[in-house]
Amino acid sequence: MSAPPLAPPPLPRARWSRLARKELRETLRDRRTLVTLVLMPLLVYPLLSITFNRFLTTMRPAGEAMWVIAVQPAEAVDVVQRLLERGDRLLTRRETATRGAVENVPKVSLDATADAYGSVKQSTATVGIEVIFPAGPRESATWRIIYRDGELASSEAMLFVERRLAAVNERSWRERLVRAGLPQRPLVVSERSVLARARPASLSLAMLVPLILILMTITGAVYPAIDLTAGERERGTLEMLIASPVPAHQLLLAKYVAVVTVAVLTALVNLAAMGVTLSLSGLGTALFGGSGPSPTGVALVVALTFLFAAFFSALLLAITSMARSFKEAQAYLIPVMLLAISPGMLTMMPQVQLNGWLAVVPLVNTALLAREALAGNADLFWVAVVVGTTVLYALCALAVAARIFGTDAVGTVSHAQWRDLWHRARRTHAAPTLSQGLTGLALAFLMHYLLGNLAIVAADRSLPRLLIANAVVTLLVFLGWPWWLSRQRRIILAPTFSLRAPRLFPLLGALLLGVTLWPWAYELFRLAESVGLSPVGQSTLRQIEQLVRGLRSVPPWLVFAALAVVPAVAEEWFFRGFVLAWLRVRTKPAWAILGSAAIFGLFHVFSPTMLAPERFLPTFLLGIVVGWICWRTGSLFPGMALHLGHNAILPWIALHQDRLDWLWGARVGDATPPIAATWLAIAALCNVIGIALVGWRARPTLPSHGDGERDST
Amino acid sequence: MIRVVDITRYFEVGSRSICAVNRVSFEVHAGEVYGLLGPNGAGKTTTLRMILGLLAPSNGYAEVGGSRADENPQAVKRSLGLLSAGTGVYQWLTTRELLEFFGDLYGCDPDTTRRRIEELSGLFGIRELLDRRCGTFSTGQKQRVSLARALVHDPPAMLLDEPTRGLDIVGSKVIFDYVAHLRDRGKAVIVCTHRLDEAQRLCDRFGLLNHGSLVLQGTLEELRRETGCQSLTEIFLSLLAKLPSPDEASSHEWGSTERSDLEDSAP
Numbered sequence: 005m006s007a008p009p010l011a012p013p014p015l016p017r018a019r020w021s022r023l024a025r026k027e028l029r030e031t032l033r034d035r036r037t038l039v040t041l042v043l044m045p046l047l048v049y050p051l052l053s054i055t056f057n058r059f060l061t062t063m064r065p066a067g068e069a070m071w072v073i074a075v076q077p078a079e080a081v082d083v084v085q086r087l088l089e090r091g092d093r094l095l096t097r098r099e100t101a102t103r104g105a106v107e108n109v110p111k112v113s114l115d116a117t118a119d120a121y122g123s124v125k126q127s128t129a130t131v132g133i134e135v136i137f138p139a140g141p142r143e144s145a146t147w148r149i150i151y152r153d154g155e156l157a158s159s160e161a162m163l164f165v166e167r168r169l170a171a172v173n174e175r176s177w178r179e180r181l182v183r184a185g186l187p188q189r190p191l192v193v194s195e196r197s198v199l200a201r202a203r204p205a206s207l208s209l210a211m212l213v214p215l216i217l218i219l220m221t222i223t224g225a226v227y228p229a230i231d232l233t234a235g236e237r238e239r240g241t242l243e244m245l246i247a248s249p250v251p252a253h254q255l256l257l258a259k260y261v262a263v264v265t266v267a268v269l270t271a272l273v274n275l276a277a278m279g280v281t282l283s284l285s286g287l288g289t290a291l292f293g294g295s296g297p298s299p300t301g302v303a304l305v306v307a308l309t310f311l312f313a314a315f316f317s318a319l320l321l322a323i324t325s326m327a328r329s330f331k332e333a334q335a336y337l338i339p340v341m342l343l344a345i346s347p348g349m350l351t352m353m354p355q356v357q358l359n360g361w362l363a364v365v366p367l368v369n370t371a372l373l374a375r376e377a378l379a380g381n382a383d384l385f386w387v388a389v390v391v392g393t394t395v396l397y398a399l400c401a402l403a404v405a406a407r408i409f410g411t412d413a414v415g416t417v418s419h420a421q422w423r424d425l426w427h428r429a430r431r432t433h434a435a436p437t438l439s440q441g442l443t444g445l446a447l448a449f450l451m452h453y454l455l456g457n458l459a460i461v462a463a464d465r466s467l468p469r470l471l472i473a474n475a476v477v478t479l480l481v482f483l484g485w486p487w488w489l490s491r492q493r494r495i496i497l498a499p500t501f502s503l504r505a506p507r508l509f510p511l512l513g514a515l516l517l518g519v520t521l522w523p524w525a526y527e528l529f530r531l532a533e534s535v536g537l538s539p540v541g542q543s544t545l546r547q548i549e550q551l552v553r554g555l556r557s558v559p560p561w562l563v564f565a566a567l568a569v570v571p572a573v574a575e576e577w578f579f580r581g582f583v584l585a586w587l588r589v590r591t592k593p594a595w596a597i598l599g600s601a602a603i604f605g606l607f608h609v610f611s612p613t614m615l616a617p618e619r620f621l622p623t624f625l626l627g628i629v630v631g632w633i634c635w636r637t638g639s640l641f642p643g644m645a646l647h648l649g650h651n652a653i654l655p656w657i658a659l660h661q662d663r664l665d666w667l668w669g670a671r672v673g674d675a676t677p678p679i680a681a682t683w684l685a686i687a688a689l690c691n692v693i694g695i696a697l698v699g700w701r702a703r704p705t706l707p708s709h710g711d712g713e714r715d716s717t
Numbered sequence: 718m719i720r721v722v723d724i725t726r727y728f729e730v731g732s733r734s735i736c737a738v739n740r741v742s743f744e745v746h747a748g749e750v751y752g753l754l755g756p757n758g759a760g761k762t763t764t765l766r767m768i769l770g771l772l773a774p775s776n777g778y779a780e781v782g783g784s785r786a787d788e789n790p791q792a793v794k795r796s797l798g799l800l801s802a803g804t805g806v807y808q809w810l811t812t813r814e815l816l817e818f819f820g821d822l823y824g825c826d827p828d829t830t831r832r833r834i835e836e837l838s839g840l841f842g843i844r845e846l847l848d849r850r851c852g853t854f855s856t857g858q859k860q861r862v863s864l865a866r867a868l869v870h871d872p873p874a875m876l877l878d879e880p881t882r883g884l885d886i887v888g889s890k891v892i893f894d895y896v897a898h899l900r901d902r903g904k905a906v907i908v909c910t911h912r913l914d915e916a917q918r919l920c921d922r923f924g925l926l927n928h929g930s931l932v933l934q935g936t937l938e939e940l941r942r943e944t945g946c947q948s949l950t951e952i953f954l955s956l957l958a959k960l961p962s963p964d965e966a967s968s969h970e971w972g973s974t975e976r977s978d979l980e981d982s983a984p
Contacts, residue, residue: 019821026810026818033809240805244866247769248822249794431734 020254027262031228040223041270045277052216053281070111071161074129074150078116084133085114091168094175112164124150124158131161214374215348216278217271217305218367221313222344224270225263226337229320232259233409234333253406260321260402267313275306304377304387312370315394316344318401325408347371361617363389366397432494434589440493441586444486445603448578449610451481456612467554471566478570482578490582501581502634506641513697514633514642518649520690521629522657523679525622530676532621544616552658567655572647579604579627580634580643593635601627626650633698642698718874718905719745723777724767726760737763739929740777745922747873750896750906752920754913754953759926761909762802765876768907769797781874795823798867802879806859806866808852812843815851815862816869823870830869837865841891856883864892874905881912893919917949925956932956 031037075081117123120132132150147169151162236242245255279302323340327333347368350356358372369390376382436444459473490497497503555563579600587596605624609617630643657664668677679687726738738760745751753761766772768779770786770793778785784792807815813834820830838844841861846854851862860883867875877896881889893915899906900921910916916923917937924934933940933956937949946952 019824022818022821026814029814030807030809236805239808240801241807242805243771243801244799244805244819245822246771247794247797247799248819249791249824250822251791 020258023250023255023258024261027232027258028265031231031262031266034227034231036227037266040227041266041273044223045220045270045274048220049274049277049281071113071130071157071164072128073112073114073161073165074117074120074123074132075114076117076120076132076134078118080133080135080137081114081116083135087172088112088165088168090175091171094171095167098171120148121150124152127152130158131165133165213278213305213378214351214371215345217274217309217374218312218344218348218371220274221267221271221309221316222341225267225313225317225320226341228263228266229317229324230327230330230333230337232262233321233324234327235330237327238329252409256321256325256402256406256409260317260405263317263321264313267317268310271309271313272306275309301377301380301382304382305374308370308374308377308390311391311394312367315366315370315398315401318398318405322401322405322408325405343367351375358383358386358390361620364393365617366394370394432496434496434499436490436493436495436500436582436586438590440489440495441583444489444582444586448481448485449607451485452477452607453610453612455481460612467551468558468562471558471562475566475570478574482574486578486582500585501577502585502638502640504639506637506639506645509697509700510633510637510639510642511645513694513700514637514646515649515694516690516697517629517633517694518646519653520687520694521626521646521650522653523684523687524691525625526679527684528621528625529618530678532618533676544618548658555655555659563655563659564652568648568652571651572644575604576630576634576640576644576647579607580630581640584631584634588635597628597631597635600631601625603627636698718747718749718782719751719768719907720780721764721768721777722779724764724774724779725776726763726767726772727775737929738767738774741924741926741929741931742777743924743931743934745874745905745907747905748900748903749922750900750908750920752916752923753907753909753926754916754923754949755909755926756957760929761926762878763929764926765799765878765907765909768793769799769876770794795870796873798870798872798875800864800867800875800877800880802882806851806854806862809850811848811850812838812862812865813847816865819866820869825870833869833871834865837868840895841865857885857888860884860888861891864895872904875899875907877906877908877910879910880908881910881915889915913949913953923949925953927957 032041073084075084115123115129117129117132120129120134123129124132130151134148134150136146136148138145149162149165149169152158233242236245246252248255319340320337323336324333327336344367347365348371350368351371351374356362356372358369358376362372363369363386373382373386373390376386433440455477456474459477460470463470463473487497489495490500583603584596584600587599590596591599601624604627605620608619608623611619626647630646633646634640634643667679667683669680721741721743723740723742724738725736725740728735728737741760741764743751753764755761763772767774768781768786770779770790773787778787779793781793782796784796786793807818810818816834816837817827817830820827820833825833834847838847841864843858843861843865846858846862851859854862860880864880867877875896877892880892880896884892889912896906896908896919908916908920922934922936923940924931925940926932933943933952935943940949940952941947944952944955946955
């Protein structure tokens with residue numbers, strides 16, 4: 005019996021700092037890093053600027069009126085026409101005198117309107133001019149230019165009008181000064197945006213900025229992340245590092261600092277290059293409106309770049325630590341990079357807003373917040389949510405990387421082949437190995453998606469057939485697949501799937517919990533809804549209502565079997581059996597339960613037909629409870645009982661909601677009604693009894709950390 | 718100084734479980750050079766990695782200076798210097814930066830590290846390489862830098878895995894001369910090598926590994942008595958002729974394999 009390993013003493017800060025500096029020095033000396041850090045930004049932005057300018061030029065249809073200027077009132081059209089032409093002449097003269105070139109003036113058509121503001125807002129006019137004639141001869145006329153802030157054409161048209169009127173104003177002012185006795189400011193010009201503080205309704209090129217920043221940060225982080233992990237492994241220097249008496253996680257932390265630094269430097273160089281290019285090319289005004297991006301917005305984008313780099317670097321290190329060569333790491337990272345770009349693409353969709361669950365989706369939240377910050381719409385609450393969750397994700401990714409980095413399982417070569425899947429293993433296992441678990445999860449996800457869609461097609465809009473088809477898919481994916489994989493790889497069923505006959509009281513306790521836990525999930529949903537974190541859209545609600553209506557015409561036994569029995573048996577078999585055992589031999593029970601619950605939650609988020617992030621939290625919490633019961637009782641069956649009770653009670657309530665008025669408390673307005681306090685108290689009491697019954701005379705005997713390593717022949 | 722007790726390591730390759738090292742036991746005392754010899758894939762590198770704690774044994778344990786790698790890995794690592802078969806050096810660092818970095822990793826103070834760098838650079842003839850980047854070196858130069866790196870913290874025990882791979886005769890001689898020097902300074906050294914002639918001249922005792930098992934060990938005299946052969950090469954070849962082939966060995970449940978660098982997991 006060996007003693008537990010001694011905890012390594014923490015590395016002195018000065019030494020750790022030297023360690024990080026060495027990693028950074030080595031990375032920055034590499035010419036390939038310098039290419040992505042300096043050369044790329046210097047080349048990319050001027051090229052992008054030229055492309056944008058070209059794009060904007062080609063967008064203008066030749067020969068047609070380019071801008072429609074709505075003039076209010078109608079009798080002002082002639083005055084506006086005259087003044088714009090005069091301003092045009094003045095500007096042309098001035099431009100020719102000073103720069104020798106004339107501005108490329110687009111065609112303009114003036115439309116008389118009774119509501120310039122409305123015309124611009126409804127996009128029937130590019131820009132509007134509202135003229136308020138003076139009450140007396142000695143007063144100035146007021147001209148209000150109305151435009152859509154953030155929209156390129158409208159902003160350009162506003163500048164077009166403003167410059168011409170300013171030229172006229174200036175000329176007139178001079179003339180009047182000469183003559184004296186007249187007002188010194190004949191025209192008062194002010195701007196009014198119909199979209200002030202509102203979100204742009206159309207695509208704006210400013211939305212590209214987060215995407216570009218994401219791309220550039222990734223570009224900066226990818227190379228050092230691969231080089232400092234898989235690259236070192238390939239060159240043989242990683243073994244020397246791991247052979248030193250510095251704990252692997254401290255070595256990793258030094259590498260992390262180096263990767264984050266390079267990523268942030270790359271992003272900052274990119275930001276600077278972008279800023280310089282935009283201001284020199286004049287694109288800045290066109291993209292961000294007359295005043296350009298606000299300093300606060302820019303500062304927030306810089307801070308978000310740090311945040312994004314911190315998370316993404318940790319993610320990259322977790323992935324590249326698994327690779328044994330540069331090439332292998334690149335292969336792993338390609339799908340990750342493609343996935344990482346998609347949040348940037350989302351920012352280009354104006355209808356996608358930073359709220360609800362999107363605020364906690366990694367990368368998506370940072371990209372959307374960057375967009376909001378640039379538009380000057382960042383809300384402090386969402387800033388806090390995004391920062392908090394991203395820091396949490398970064399820490400999780402770093403913890404995973406620290407577990408993988410330098411482990412012996414990675415420092416070696418895999419000889420596993422696809423055909424091994426079809427051959428029965430010779431050696432038995434008390435729990436799934438690392439790769440068996442990953443294979444099980446990956447193929448279960450794939451099959452769940454493909455077969456789930458197939459089931460929908462096969463059901464042909466018939467709800468009973470859909471229920472049967474879904475039940476078959478659930479059985480195949482979550483029961484059949486892990487059973488087959490375990491048989492092939494000789495994973496012993498009894499310890500892996502906790503196939504131990506349950507005791508009566510824990511079984512009853514779990515069932516009681518199953519039917520009495522839902523009020524808390526319901527109240528949690530209400531709470532999330534009240535703080536705007538649970539945006540179950542109207543379409544989802546309609547789908548649920550439609551489903552409930554449909555269920556009334558389905559035999560109750562089928563509803564019970566398809567929605568309660570089958571998921572309870574099959575999902576528990578997979579998530580608390582296969583997945584929990586896989587994690588349990590690798591980490592402490594608490595982490596294994598949390599991990600299996602998270603995977604359980606994620607499988608419910610990615611349903612075959614839609615993305616349902618709002619399902620994560622309730623299923624995650626349910627997964628924790630069921631995981632705890634499985635660990636506590638050493639048996640899969642009480643968890644199945646809980647799952648069965650939970651899945652049976654929910655459709656029952658939905659089908660009988662019209663007869664359950666006594667259950668609800670006072671409804672306030674249109675909000676979802678709360679559960680009556682009495683029933684909440686009863687549910688709490690039942691929960692306590694259930695937990696006590698489950699915990700009573702418990703005998704946890706799940707495979708524990710290290711068991712999977714043992715020979716079990 | 719180094720004690721290996723019944724150390725065993727299984728790997729899984731697809732549907733097969735393979736025993737790369739099977740209940741190997743030996744001891745190396747201070748001031749002794751132990752030659753761990755065997756053909757490719759015999760389990761030499763796996764044994765060294767388990768002694769150092771880079772690989773967890775499936776059974777058994779290894780002790781260095783009274784500390785076990787599974788109980789106090791940092792103490793074991795501090796007591797050992799490793800020169801692996803690969804000449805891995807940081808190509809963007811200079812030799813001096815590399816040696817200072819590893820001195821720092823092993824907790825040496827900067828003055829001691831500087832003194833050791835002077836001493837080792839003179840000994841291995843790398844003084845002119847100190848301020849050059851390692852990426853520009855030849856294989857032999859890299860190997861000498863690697864040896865200096867393994868010795869910079871002046872460990873009481875050394876693990877040398879194919880230390881003369883890629884070196885010419887002069888380069889090999891430098892290494893073997895230094896191993897003798899280490900023995901004279903009371904260090905415990907384990908050398909894995911194919912150069913049986915050099916091993917015969919240098920090592921005090923030998924362990925012959927084949928298919929993961931230590932089939933013979935002792936001093937040269939003891940091996941001669943056991944096999945009736947004179948040179949280490951003859952002893953080695955006669956043993957290989959008597960032992961079952963890898964195919965025969967794999968007919969056992971835990972048959973050894975030609976590859977020892979295998980993953981412990983497979984789908």
